[in-house]
Amino acid sequence: MEGHSPLVSYSTLEVRREGHVGWLVFDRPDRRNAMDATMLAELESAWRELDDDPVVRVIVNTGNGDAFQTGLDVAQLARDPEALREQSRRTKRAELKFTAWHNEVWKPVIAAVNGICAGGGLHFVADADIVIASSNATFLDPHVSIGQVTAYEAIALVRKSPMEPICRMAFTGRHERVDAARARQLGILSEVVESPDELRARAQELAETIARNSPAAMAATKRALWGALELGLTDACRAGAHELMSMWGHPDQTEGPAAWAEKREPQWVTTSI
Amino acid sequence: MGRETRAAVGDYEHLIVERHGPVGWLVNNRPDQLNAMNARMRDEFADAWRELDDDDAVRVIVHTGNGRAFQTGVDVAEIASDGVGMQRYRQSVENFDLHFTSWQQRVWKPVITAVNGICAGGGFHWVADADIVICASDAQFFDPHVSIGQVVSIEAIGLMRKMPVEAVMRMAFVGRYERLSAERAYELGMVSEVVDPPDELRARAQELAETIARNSPAAMAATKRALWGALELGLTDACRAGAAELVSMWGHPDQDEGPAAFADKREPRWQT
Numbered sequence: 001m002e003g004h005s006p007l008v009s010y011s012t013l014e015v016r017r018e019g020h021v022g023w024l025v026f027d028r029p030d031r032r033n034a035m036d037a038t039m040l041a042e043l044e045s046a047w048r049e050l051d052d053d054p055v056v057r058v059i060v061n062t063g064n065g066d067a068f069q070t071g072l073d074v075a076q077l078a079r080d081p082e083a084l085r086e087q088s089r090r091t092k093r094a095e096l097k098f099t100a101w102h103n104e105v106w107k108p109v110i111a112a113v114n115g116i117c118a119g120g121g122l123h124f125v126a127d128a129d130i131v132i133a134s135s136n137a138t139f140l141d142p143h144v145s146i147g148q149v150t151a152y153e154a155i156a157l158v159r160k161s162p163m164e165p166i167c168r169m170a171f172t173g174r175h176e177r178v179d180a181a182r183a184r185q186l187g188i189l190s191e192v193v194e195s196p197d198e199l200r201a202r203a204q205e206l207a208e209t210i211a212r213n214s215p216a217a218m219a220a221t222k223r224a225l226w227g228a229l230e231l232g233l234t235d236a237c238r239a240g241a242h243e244l245m246s247m248w249g250h251p252d253q254t255e256g257p258a259a260w261a262e263k264r265e266p267q268w269v270t271t272s273i
Numbered sequence: 274m275g276r277e278t279r280a281a282v283g284d285y286e287h288l289i290v291e292r293h294g295p296v297g298w299l300v301n302n303r304p305d306q307l308n309a310m311n312a313r314m315r316d317e318f319a320d321a322w323r324e325l326d327d328d329d330a331v332r333v334i335v336h337t338g339n340g341r342a343f344q345t346g347v348d349v350a351e352i353a354s355d356g357v358g359m360q361r362y363r364q365s366v367e368n369f370d371l372h373f374t375s376w377q378q379r380v381w382k383p384v385i386t387a388v389n390g391i392c393a394g395g396g397f398h399w400v401a402d403a404d405i406v407i408c409a410s411d412a413q414f415f416d417p418h419v420s421i422g423q424v425v426s427i428e429a430i431g432l433m434r435k436m437p438v439e440a441v442m443r444m445a446f447v448g449r450y451e452r453l454s455a456e457r458a459y460e461l462g463m464v465s466e467v468v469d470p471p472d473e474l475r476a477r478a479q480e481l482a483e484t485i486a487r488n489s490p491a492a493m494a495a496t497k498r499a500l501w502g503a504l505e506l507g508l509t510d511a512c513r514a515g516a517a518e519l520v521s522m523w524g525h526p527d528q529d530e531g532p533a534a535f536a537d538k539r540e541p542r543w544q545t
Contacts, residue, residue, distance in 0.1 A: 074532060078532065088523075091516060091519065091520065092516060092520050093516070094509075094512055094513040094516040143492065143496070144488035144489050144492040144493050144496055145487070145488050145489070145531065145535075145541075146489075146528070146531030146532050146535060146541075147489040147491070147492050147522065147525065147527030147528040147529075147530060147531035147532075147541070147543070148489075148492055148519075148522065148528065148531070149492050149495040149496050149499060149518055149519040149521070149522045150496045150499065150500070151496070151499040151512070151515030151516060151518055151519040152512050152515055152516070152519075154496070154499070154500055154503075155499060155500065155502075155503040155508070155511045155512055155515045156503075156508060156512070158435075158500055158503050158504070159503060159508060159511075161462065162435060162436045162437070162461065162462025162463065163434070163435035163436070163462075163500075163504075164403075164404075164405060164406055164435060164436070164462055164463060164464065164465055165462050165465050166500070167383075167404040167405055167500060168404075168405045168465045170493075170496050170500060171383045171404060171405065171485045171488065171493055171496070171497075172481075172484055172485055172488075173485075173487075173488040175484045175485075175487060175488075176484065185460060186462045187437075187462075226508075229507065229508040230507035230508050230509060230510075231507055
């Protein structure tokens with residue numbers, strides 16, 4: 001896929017653009033894309049870079065190789081705990097910075113799960129707006145099988161999908177997997193791409209569809225919807241009302257209906273948001 | 274199940290409490306009343322959950338029922354016939370001081386509810402408050418409260434936080450005139466497994482519980498606190514509280530034993 005050369009150079013990620021779509025690709029295929037200290041730091045830069053780029057309207061997150069993401073690199077943790085000290089501190093203080101939600105990315109984010117998604121890999125499913133997967137994708141949470149606790153990723157997932165299957169995944173640990181078809185049935189993801197080779201093309205297509213909508217309206221919508229997970233219903237509606245009104249008078253609100261009437265694509269305001 | 278059964282510590286009239294290996298069993302045992310909960314059974318639940326949670330040999334708890342029903346809620350016959358009625362429960366409900374489910378009793382071991390037949394009305398308390406729910410293929414779910422002039426509240430509030438809301442509302446308002454099938458409960462993520470034929474439910478529950486019992490008890494307890502805590506708070510605050518649970522395991526012997534056992538290809542020996 002052609003694209004602009006990245007602004008920053010990454011060693012554990014691939015970051016590129018295709019039209020209005022920014023791609024953030026985990027790139028440690030021989031480590032099943034496990035996150036070492038370098039990747040954890042690079043993720044923060046990559047989300048920021050793509051969110052700050054006004055050309056990028058939608059971000060797709062996927063992985064190179066057989067795995068989507070398998071969480072913290074336990075090999076590095078065992079070999080060189082010092083390297084992950086900063087992350088330990090951030091975990092303790094609930095100041096993680098490796099997902100789009102952690103980094104307050106207000107552009108739509110699509111996770112395209114290309115294979116195994118295990119443990120901490122679930123962070124990127126939980127914190128995406130839209131999730132699609134190839135038919136060979138599998139989901140499991142082995143934390144408790146190695147004496148670790150499951151928290152953040154499952155906390156968000158129980159707010160976004162039926163809770164029972166998330167609890168089952170948390171407690172069966174490495175001894176059971178959820179397949180892509182069941183994950184779709186449960187609403188954890190919305191689309192299964194039958195042929196794994198076609199996952200990226202479908203993700204690009206879906207992202208381009210979404211990129212046809214008003215960036216400003218989508219950012220306010222995203223803030224309103226994620227805000228709903230922070231508050232009781234009435235308070236969330238109140239906060240959402242503010243997001244709604246924030247767009248009143250915005251040029252996109254005249255451009256949208258005008259373009260529709262004239263049967264043409266709208267020219268949205270694209271200043272960085 | 275072909276395993277040794279130790280005599281129960283407590284003396285129960287309406288429940289059966291057993292151990293099978295690392296699995297504690299709590300069985301509703303008023304089959305002739307469709308396991309409806311009378312005042313005595315309500316008290317026995319409080320003791321039984323505590324007994325199983327306090328027993329170090331028990332790592333996972335399975336809850337099911339004898340007969341053709343799992344649970345059908347408060348014993349309406351007792352309420353209607355003894356002249357005391359629902360008033361006997363007024364104070365505990367007003368104070369939300371209930372003790373008949375594992376959540377109410379703060380059981381931090383994984384709990385599997387195995388729904389063996391009819392689950393009606395108050396029976397949903399044990400579906401809402403379990404971590405994992407499986408059911409027999411002939412299980413049926415319905416909530417007749419409003420059909421007899423009662424309010425649906427606590428159990429449905431729990432369910433609404435755990436599954437699609439529309440399905441819960443529909444059961445609440447259709448009352449006794451419609452039933453939800455095992456298949457639909459599976460589709461909705463209310464249960465994660467339907468066992469067919471139905472008479473294999475207990476064997477499957479035991480097997481699932483034994484699988485779960487292979488994981489670190491301490492890590493599972495902290496995980497359970499983190500996940501149920503997620504229903505109490507906004508997302509960010511819940512993650513913050515969850516971080517404290519996560520960090521609570523750092524330095525625990527299970528965190529060395531887990532990876533070591535995995536590397537040696539043997540079962541971990543967890544601290545109990």
